[in-house]
Amino acid sequence: MSFFKKMSRRTLVQALIALPALSLFRKLPEADAAHAGPSRADPSRADPDEIVEVNGWILKRSDLA
Amino acid sequence: MIFDSYEAYRAANFKPKVCILGSGPAGTTIARKLGASGIPVVVLEAGSREFSDESQDFYRGTTVGDFYFDLDITRLRYMGGSSNHWAGWCRVLDKQDFEPKAWAPDTGWPIRRADIEPYLPEVHDILDVPDFRPDVPISDDIRWVQLIKSPAVRFGEKFAGELDKSSNIAVVLNTYATELAGNGKRVTGAKLWSNGQDAGAFSADYFIVCTGGLENSRLLLWSNQRSNGGVVPNATALGRYWMEHPTFEGGNAILADYGEFEVDAVNEAFFSPTPAAMERLRIMNFGIRLIETPYAGVKHVIADLACTAPDMAEWVAYQLSQNLRCAAQLYVAWEQAPLASNQIELSKTDVDHAGVPRIELHWKKSELERRTLVEGLKLFGTTLIEKDLGRVRLMDWIANGEDFPTNEETAGHHHMGGTRMGTDVTRSVVDANCKVHGMDNLYVGGSSVFCTSGQANPTTTITALACRLGDHLSKVVSV
Numbered sequence: 001m002s003f004f005k006k007m008s009r010r011t012l013v014q015a016l017i018a019l020p021a022l023s024l025f026r027k028l029p030e031a032d033a034a035h036a037g038p039s040r041a042d043p044s045r046a047d048p049d050e051i052v053e054v055n056g057w058i059l060k061r062s063d064l065a
Numbered sequence: 066m067i068f069d070s071y072e073a074y075r076a077a078n079f080k081p082k083v084c085i086l087g088s089g090p091a092g093t094t095i096a097r098k099l100g101a102s103g104i105p106v107v108v109l110e111a112g113s114r115e116f117s118d119e120s121q122d123f124y125r126g127t128t129v130g131d132f133y134f135d136l137d138i139t140r141l142r143y144m145g146g147s148s149n150h151w152a153g154w155c156r157v158l159d160k161q162d163f164e165p166k167a168w169a170p171d172t173g174w175p176i177r178r179a180d181i182e183p184y185l186p187e188v189h190d191i192l193d194v195p196d197f198r199p200d201v202p203i204s205d206d207i208r209w210v211q212l213i214k215s216p217a218v219r220f221g222e223k224f225a226g227e228l229d230k231s232s233n234i235a236v237v238l239n240t241y242a243t244e245l246a247g248n249g250k251r252v253t254g255a256k257l258w259s260n261g262q263d264a265g266a267f268s269a270d271y272f273i274v275c276t277g278g279l280e281n282s283r284l285l286l287w288s289n290q291r292s293n294g295g296v297v298p299n300a301t302a303l304g305r306y307w308m309e310h311p312t313f314e315g316g317n318a319i320l321a322d323y324g325e326f327e328v329d330a331v332n333e334a335f336f337s338p339t340p341a342a343m344e345r346l347r348i349m350n351f352g353i354r355l356i357e358t359p360y361a362g363v364k365h366v367i368a369d370l371a372c373t374a375p376d377m378a379e380w381v382a383y384q385l386s387q388n389l390r391c392a393a394q395l396y397v398a399w400e401q402a403p404l405a406s407n408q409i410e411l412s413k414t415d416v417d418h419a420g421v422p423r424i425e426l427h428w429k430k431s432e433l434e435r436r437t438l439v440e441g442l443k444l445f446g447t448t449l450i451e452k453d454l455g456r457v458r459l460m461d462w463i464a465n466g467e468d469f470p471t472n473e474e475t476a477g478h479h480h481m482g483g484t485r486m487g488t489d490v491t492r493s494v495v496d497a498n499c500k501v502h503g504m505d506n507l508y509v510g511g512s513s514v515f516c517t518s519g520q521a522n523p524t525t526t527i528t529a530l531a532c533r534l535g536d537h538l539s540k541v542v543s544v
Contacts, residue, residue, distance in 0.1 A: 051446075051447055051450060053443075053459075053464070054373050054374075055369075055372065055373045055464075056316070056458050056459040056460070056461060056463075056464035057369075057370065057373050057374065057456060057457070057458045057459075058442075058443060058446030058447065058450065058456065058457045058458070058459070059373070059374055059377070059450070059456060060450055063374040063376070063377045063456070064373070064374055065376055
């Protein structure tokens with residue numbers, strides 16, 4: 001008998017409902033960073049060629065190093 | 066022939082077919098074209114051979130809106146007109162300046178640049194400039210364009226000898242046409258003022274108004290008022306859509322190789338947007354003028370940069386120690402959107418010595434122009450980065466969104482619009498041949514016919530349009 005045939009129908013439905021909640025167990029900071037864009041991300045991961053305006057200067061992000 | 070007074074002219078009994086008002090670049094060019102075609106023409110110049118405070122006083126007026134120059138300072142009233150204080154920068158309007166722009170109402174000319182290009186060799190001879198090189202694209206967004214610093218021809222000086230010898234051209238100095246009379250179909254005459262008094266009426270078959278980008282509107286507004294609409298029958302747009310080239314110091318640039326763009330004897334280079342960039346950003350044309358920064362100024366720029374990007378500042382300091390030339394000031398002049406609300410009106414309270422109402426100029430810069438300034442500088446800064454040519458810093462008032470300063474260049478002394486060219490009589494004053502709508506014998510020369518201003522100094526385009534009008538009139542006027 002296969003694994004699925006050992007599970008009750010009720011258990012299987014509960015497991016499917018619970019699937020979207022699994023992301024809650026991921027590392028939240030990384031999830032945020034993925035949607036924040038380079039300017040809010042970890043500076044070490046930001047695009048060094050991104051154009052930024054700082055104190056009136058139009059610069060590449062790498063100029064700020 | 067040149068006459069220093071109207072009385073001397075009358076004594077000569079010259080019989081002109083065409084009367085041109087004003088001896089500036091437009092008036093002189095049209096007169097020379099007609100004279101060369103054997104058409105007798107008189108040029109009435111309100112001023113004399115030299116500058117005088119008394120003559121300039123006729124140009125006083127007021128401005129409502131943004132800060133602008135005194136109206137008796139921004140133009141000159143003597144033989145040769147405002148060419149007498151022209152700086153000499155030459156460039157004809159760009160091809161795209163003649164095209165309508167979906168994002169800017171009332172843009173687009175009834176002629177294309179191709180219509181004046183045949184006259185450019187002649188214009189270059191008149192203005193003493195060589196041929197222009199084509200624009201050089203340095204990115205998809207920015208063109209390196211050429212403005213040529215000419216010897217700044219003073220039309221009164223350069224052509225006085227030729228005009229004096231001409232038997233077909235009579236230049237009459239100290240003779241002010243205070244108004245034109247018309248019947249809604251034709252100009253029937255002009256009222257003159259000379260030697261401090263009324264000098265009677267003057268008639269000719271054709272009248273060409275070439276008194277300048279402010280004065281053309283003033284004369285026609287006053288004439289139309291006096292003749293109950295008989296001079297400009299469709300006057301809705303008369304005096305409106307007046308434009309300047311707002312000009313300000315926009316920031317600084319540090320350059321990896323200053324010599325990269327060195328094109329002329331004055332060490333200046335000019336940059337403009339590509340048509341694609343203008344359309345994408347929905348901005349007007351502009352010109353960024355790159356001027357070498359003095360040594361002390363470079364150190365200030367480096368100190369400012371060190372607060373933001375220390376490593377970059379260190380590199381610039383090294384460049385400075387190597388060649389002393391690595392920074393530039395950026396002056397920006399831009400195309401003003403044509404707005405009906407920017408207009409020349411007649412003062413209700415103040416008149417000149419001849420009784421003609423003075424000008425009340427209503428002038429304001431728009432949000433579109435502010436955006437053109439800011440986006441233009443950012444576009445230039447981004448291009449320098451992408452091409453590894455340098456970096457740009459915006460002036461604080463621009464970066465911080467503050468008001469335009471009132472202590473800088475302000476504008477180019479370029480007076481455009483007011484009698485603009487077009488096909489819609491409610492939005493223009495003259496047709497594609499510079500003839501006033503509805504009038505058989507009244508034409509306008511000069512930058513007042515401009516529909517849009519582009520970014521280039523207007524004298525080259527004024528002269529080209531004058532050559533074209535001169536050619537047209539040579540065919541229209543029968544001797």
